[in-house]
Amino acid sequence: MxxxxxxxxxxxxxxxxxxxxxxxxxxxxxxxxxxxxxxxxxxxRGRKSVADEPKSGKPRTLATDENVDLVLDMIMDDWRISTRVIAALAGISQDRADHILRNELEMSKVSAR
Known part of the structure; x- marks a missing residue:
């Protein structure tokens, strides 16, 4: 309900x-x-409405299709690019860039030592 x-x-x-x-x-x-x-x-205390009040700020999830495609294009152009650079170029936080890489694109860092 x-x-x-x-x-x-x-x-x-x-x-x-x-x-x-x-x-x-x-x-x-x-x-x-x-x-x-x-x-x-x-x-x-005086609340009259049963509806949720509007929330301020950005939505928590910025993993839109455009951002996912942008991150994928960056990775395909330069596979050594860091999440810090991806976040700066895409205009998103480093956490969101990491979320897109790991969860949306299912990519992980691989070391060849």
Whole structure:
């Protein structure tokens, strides 16, 4: 069940009563007691909407198809390029460059010593 639907269950009852009502209605999909208490506290402080509030900043994942293709092209042009240089040229963090190399392109560093 979606968070918005779960938050709609909040009524003028105690958190324990709300949690029990959710357990009987939703079963295993019911949120935890701590989460229900947090929601009740937010509504008591004046929150009116059950929808999530917008978040600021960049999205966590920058492994878009364009970035993956760009990184792959860089690797194919120069196979000795470092993740630091890839990150600088692609305009992404070094962690994201490493994530694209390891998880998206399934590449790893191989040593020939």
């Amino acid at each position: 979606e968070k918005v639907e779960c938050r709609s269950f909040l009524k003028h009852m105690s958190p324990a009563e709300i949690r029990q009502d959710m357990v009987t209605t939703l079963g295993e999909d019911a949120p935890s007691s701590v989460r229900v208490k947090r929601w009740v506290a937010e509504f008591k």
